[in-house]
Amino acid sequence: MIKYALQRTFYMLIVFLIITLMCFVLIRMLPQPILPPEDPHTQVIELRREALGYNEPYLVQFALFAKNVITKFDWGLSEKLYFGQDVWKIFIGKLPASMVVNLYSIILSIPIGIAFGIFAALKKNTWIDYTLSTLTMVVISVPSFVYAFLIQYIFCYKLGWFPFLVKSGTDWLSWPMFVSMVPAVMSLSFGVIAGFTRTTRAELTEVLTSEFMLLARTKGLTKTQATVRHALKNCFVVIVPGIFGEFIGILGGSLIIERIFSIPGVGGLTLNAINGLDYNIFILTTCFYTAIGLAASLVVDISYGFIDPRIRMGSKK
Amino acid sequence: MSMNSEFDYERIPAEKFRFVQENENIHDTELQTKARSFFADAFLRFSKNKSSVIAAWILLFLILYSIFAPIISQYDVRDTDKMYINFPSFNRKIADLGIGIFDGAKTYDSQNDIAMAFWKGIAEETGMDPVIKKLRSHETEVKYRGQMVKRYTYDIEVNAYYALGMVYRVFSYSDYKKIQDWQNETGIQVIYPYVEPDDISGNTNPSIWYKCDASGAPIYDENGNFIPAYSTHTEKAGAEYNSIRIEGDDGSYVYSTAKSGSVQCRVCYYNFYIYNNGHEPSFILGTNVMGMDLFCAIGVGARFSLIFAILVSAINLTIGAVYGAIQGYYGGYIDMALDRISDILSGVPFVVVTTLFQLHLAQRVGIVPSFLFAFVLTGWIGMAALTRKQFYRFKGQEFVMAARTLGASDRRLMFKHIFPNAIGTIITSCALVIPGVISSETSMTYLGIVDLSDFAGTTIGTLLSQGNASATTSPHAMLWPSLFLGLLMISFNLFGNGLRDAFNPSTRGVED
Numbered sequence: 004m005i006k007y008a009l010q011r012t013f014y015m016l017i018v019f020l021i022i023t024l025m026c027f028v029l030i031r032m033l034p035q036p037i038l039p040p041e042d043p044h045t046q047v048i049e050l051r052r053e054a055l056g057y058n059e060p061y062l063v064q065f066a067l068f069a070k071n072v073i074t075k076f077d078w079g080l081s082e083k084l085y086f087g088q089d090v091w092k093i094f095i096g097k098l099p100a101s102m103v104v105n106l107y108s109i110i111l112s113i114p115i116g117i118a119f120g121i122f123a124a125l126k127k128n129t130w131i132d133y134t135l136s137t138l139t140m141v142v143i144s145v146p147s148f149v150y151a152f153l154i155q156y157i158f159c160y161k162l163g164w165f166p167f168l169v170k171s172g173t174d175w176l177s178w179p180m181f182v183s184m185v186p187a188v189m190s191l192s193f194g195v196i197a198g199f200t201r202t203t204r205a206e207l208t209e210v211l212t213s214e215f216m217l218l219a220r221t222k223g224l225t226k227t228q229a230t231v232r233h234a235l236k237n238c239f240v241v242i243v244p245g246i247f248g249e250f251i252g253i254l255g256g257s258l259i260i261e262r263i264f265s266i267p268g269v270g271g272l273t274l275n276a277i278n279g280l281d282y283n284i285f286i287l288t289t290c291f292y293t294a295i296g297l298a299a300s301l302v303v304d305i306s307y308g309f310i311d312p313r314i315r316m317g318s319k320k
Numbered sequence: 321m322s323m324n325s326e327f328d329y330e331r332i333p334a335e336k337f338r339f340v341q342e343n344e345n346i347h348d349t350e351l352q353t354k355a356r357s358f359f360a361d362a363f364l365r366f367s368k369n370k371s372s373v374i375a376a377w378i379l380l381f382l383i384l385y386s387i388f389a390p391i392i393s394q395y396d397v398r399d400t401d402k403m404y405i406n407f408p409s410f411n412r413k414i415a416d417l418g419i420g421i422f423d424g425a426k427t428y429d430s431q432n433d434i435a436m437a438f439w440k441g442i443a444e445e446t447g448m449d450p451v452i453k454k455l456r457s458h459e460t461e462v463k464y465r466g467q468m469v470k471r472y473t474y475d476i477e478v479n480a481y482y483a484l485g486m487v488y489r490v491f492s493y494s495d496y497k498k499i500q501d502w503q504n505e506t507g508i509q510v511i512y513p514y515v516e517p518d519d520i521s522g523n524t525n526p527s528i529w530y531k532c533d534a535s536g537a538p539i540y541d542e543n544g545n546f547i548p549a550y551s552t553h554t555e556k557a558g559a560e561y562n563s564i565r566i567e568g569d570d571g572s573y574v575y576s577t578a579k580s581g582s583v584q585c586r587v588c589y590y591n592f593y594i595y596n597n598g599h600e601p602s603f604i605l606g607t608n609v610m611g612m613d614l615f616c617a618i619g620v621g622a623r624f625s626l627i628f629a630i631l632v633s634a635i636n637l638t639i640g641a642v643y644g645a646i647q648g649y650y651g652g653y654i655d656m657a658l659d660r661i662s663d664i665l666s667g668v669p670f671v672v673v674t675t676l677f678q679l680h681l682a683q684r685v686g687i688v689p690s691f692l693f694a695f696v697l698t699g700w701i702g703m704a705a706l707t708r709k710q711f712y713r714f715k716g717q718e719f720v721m722a723a724r725t726l727g728a729s730d731r732r733l734m735f736k737h738i739f740p741n742a743i744g745t746i747i748t749s750c751a752l753v754i755p756g757v758i759s760s761e762t763s764m765t766y767l768g769i770v771d772l773s774d775f776a777g778t779t780i781g782t783l784l785s786q787g788n789a790s791a792t793t794s795p796h797a798m799l800w801p802s803l804f805l806g807l808l809m810i811s812f813n814l815f816g817n818g819l820r821d822a823f824n825p826s827t828r829g830v831e832d
Contacts (some may be wrong), residue, residue, distance in 0.1 A: 022667050029676050144809040146759050149802040152791055160792045258767055277675050277769060292669040
């Protein structure tokens, strides 16, 4: 199992490297922004460009870039949006906002989602199940900015319970910050709740009809005992990797929700870098999103094997 | 068992027996029922699923809407009237019924006496009363010249179209003449008598036509009526006026003022709109921040989204099916190598793909093709995985071996023998791919990463992002596109689920 995990990690690193190389070359192929002539940073940036081999072949450029990143963690300087500032420092400054909002969201939504799923599965084919399943389907189908709008309109405007936008400042864990984040957290949570409800319900209904459940009941367990001890345990084999995946995903934030509620997070930074053509920030966020995506799928895959020894990943039959 | 007493079964006489058939052959009777094809069977199963059938009808309605709304609408997406920005839904015929819908109602809070008089002034002059109803009245006591005075303010619902009242417009002499001719012909008055700001204490609001003080508060006559302040300064008149005159005009009122080679008039905007467009303003779903008719714009945007999504799905389906077929059929190293390629491609975030394609290709091949390429680059991977799985399932089965023994080529085996077995799964996943494409496309245009308005007129994503900017003051501009998109997504997904259950009855109720 450990061998499999190592293999997968190694493989993921190679995929990551190739993607980064592709994106890096494609971004470097674009015409570089013209620097303002009288700004003091301009000369520094021009010297840096020289040192980073902007006139050399792309592979050499990538090697120099990779060397700087690996040895000094130097991702370059922002050449447009935050003129002359270190890209990594800007990025780190944006990370907490995305993380805190997403963290609140999944802490809130995973238990609710699982609870709804269990409830729906236990009440299978009753009106409760139908209502929950329909709602789940609706929430999954509708894009997040639609209910972000509804939440903003109803809770922020009509009822006036929350501010429209996330409060500025860096006191991420304070109470006023939490209150201002509630609409964003709600908008993010709907999708997650629906996703977990659906998976839990599907998995649990399947487990509940299996034969070992019948055996558990025949040997004298009550329905609750059988459900908690046998059915839920089996059903978590599927749910727990999903939870791990979500937790890795919290780093990324959501482009749309961050824009609607103007959360100063990574998503907003990415969008600004795209619209402002700030290539060094764009390279960094590209690497970041790629890494998160790959890491999430890696963790999900590996955790299956660790949680349930019956699943032998990568073994030859 | 009691024996039948009337008949003795044990001794039946020989003449009672006869042959069933003696000289003819027995055939199986031909089947009376009609044979059902695979698709007819699936259709039958589909039509039993009520929610999917309803979803299919809604879907059909939305598609028809997107086709016909831009055609039947009086407007085009390029018709943007800068006076009608974020206006609520309005149709005069329905508004006149007074049932509270399509009446262009906007709520104005805390309107004081001066404002109420202003609305009344518009109503008296144009004959179109902007005030629909008073919602609430507030009573406050303020100190005025040393005394406590009761002041009232009102929250009212105002017809935003009528409330525009008068506007100043400058015309050339020929245009001025043309409007007069049109007035004579139709009997609709566009040009109203001019009011000199000096006569109304310097107020420059074109809708004020009565004597008032500097704050705009009207000065009433002894009966409590407005006193008209229309200009009679013939020396300032711009050009001759030979058309409809307002009631109470003895021929002395001046209808325009001279403005270096042209004339400036007070124009009733509602009627001026009719003059310009040949019809009354009638925005069934209201207008957005660009002054576009939403009824038409949603149709145009949806039409683009649907065509684009279907195109993307068709391309991805083809590429994915061929790729997956090769992977699944040959297996081994080919499978592994191709799998690595799709692994790498699927690892690139979609935002990054779209951006890079826009930056590199949009200049050369256009925005829409480069957007399409971005979808195609990674979109086929899911379909390939699906086809691959189906091929692994079928390639070892006896009918394939039989065909191979008979000498069928690889291509024939893949596409004539195995592929048709997998087609059900593939079709149904296509129905679920389309909403996914619409959703991504909407997000990208919403975020402004791709701007398609030059090509498509507008898109649902653009409409949503425009509506979002004014979501609190005029929620309808956000509501209608959201509602359309939400309905489209839900019905597409329900429809897709229904199709999947119909084609693969064994997977009913299992998600994915």
